[in-house]
Amino acid sequence: MGGYFDYAATCPVDEDVIEAYIHATRNYFANTKSLHDPGTKAHELLEHCRNTMAGLMGVEQEGVYFTSGGTESNELAIDGLLRAGKGEHIITTEAEHSSVRNLIRRYEKEGYKVTRVPLNEAGIINVEDIERAIQEDTVLMAIQHVNPDIGSVQPIRHLSELCRAHGILFHSDCVQSFGKMPVEEVATYVDSLSVSAHKLYGPKGVGAVYIRPSLSFPPKTPGGTHEGGVRAGTVNTPGIAGFTVAAEKMMKERKSVESKILELKQTFLKAGEWNLIGDKVSAVPIIGLLLPEIEGQWAMLEGNRRGFHFSTGSACSTGNHEPPGTLLAMGYDAEEAKSFIRLSFSHHQTSEQVEKLALFLSGLRKPTVAW
Numbered sequence: 234m235g236g237y238f239d240y241a242a243t244c245p246v247d248e249d250v251i252e253a254y255i256h257a258t259r260n261y262f263a264n265t266k267s268l269h270d271p272g273t274k275a276h277e278l279l280e281h282c283r284n285t286m287a288g289l290m291g292v293e294q295e296g297v298y299f300t301s302g303g304t305e306s307n308e309l310a311i312d313g314l315l316r317a318g319k320g321e322h323i324i325t326t327e328a329e330h331s332s333v334r335n336l337i338r339r340y341e342k343e344g345y346k347v348t349r350v351p352l353n354e355a356g357i358i359n360v361e362d363i364e365r366a367i368q369e370d371t372v373l374m375a376i377q378h379v380n381p382d383i384g385s386v387q388p389i390r391h392l393s394e395l396c397r398a399h400g401i402l403f404h405s406d407c408v409q410s411f412g413k414m415p416v417e418e419v420a421t422y423v424d425s426l427s428v429s430a431h432k433l434y435g436p437k438g439v440g441a442v443y444i445r446p447s448l449s450f451p452p453k454t455p456g457g458t459h460e461g462g463v464r465a466g467t468v469n470t471p472g473i474a475g476f477t478v479a480a481e482k483m484m485k486e487r488k489s490v491e492s493k494i495l496e497l498k499q500t501f502l503k504a505g506e507w508n509l510i511g512d513k514v515s516a517v518p519i520i521g522l523l524l525p526e527i528e529g530q531w532a533m534l535e536g537n538r539r540g541f542h543f544s545t546g547s548a549c550s551t552g553n554h555e556p557p558g559t560l561l562a563m564g565y566d567a568e569e570a571k572s573f574i575r576l577s578f579s580h581h582q583t584s585e586q587v588e589k590l591a592l593f594l595s596g597l598r599k600p601t602v603a604w
Contacts (some may be wrong), residue, residue: 236540241577247434250475259476284478291417295446296436299458303408304332306427306442316450320372326482327562356385382559384519385513393422412483425533435479439472461587491516493580504591518578526599529574
């Protein structure tokens, strides 16, 4: 993994997590809804994990539901909040993860009004823009905690104060922040939030959503018995066990991880002259930058050829070759955004690895032949 700088897309699975997954697969294989002893045993593990995750997120256990990942968590939360609230107007940004953007576009086609507020030059929402966007029938605001492209952190508390003053329900995508920042502080200010295992060295295909228990809404898929009826289908008990171990480990080591990430980011920043976009000084393990006269996709391919693996934005949206919505929300045009790349770091990396990446990027030159 020496040349891997795409941890915001996904992480390798931690060895302790693998052991927990295998143990749960062997010993807690029964369906958690089965009434026999093996089923009861699996159900007890599931509820232990739910209680642990609720504590790590700083929320009520009754509001935690396990899912297949961040995308499904976002979908269940937004659908649930729209059904629980009253109104036809949604506030969001073009910088949200593609799962949120695409879902809101669907609701827009179904008749909801949508206001997409811009980001400032630091990649952060101006609270005044949100205040101006609020309408009499605003029902939902969907704003991420940490941006997946540039690592900027949104002012969740201030946004929450506006929502509560106007009776607006608030969902926040915390996939990029859970385990790396104090999400338990954010949780008290939102009505729902989404998290995912594979962003913090857990298994893929597992996530969780928190929806405030006092909210009443019909489930998206009726008739389900698992996860309180909010999410139908047999739960992935081994994956949930692995997710819980991964989250516990990241929370326990968070201070040392933050210190290491800050060290790696400072090493990179000092190693060259960079046109940085968004976050520069926080412990969020993401750096976004524009390369001079070089297309990000070419740089990514050239880097891959040299053993450096980074991306041109969120992995869930790069396949369509569109520029990151984050940059468009910040006022960059599509041509400028083509030179964007995202670097994301891990506390398992060394300063030497980061210096080598910086040396490679500093030496990149505009290709003389069109690719």
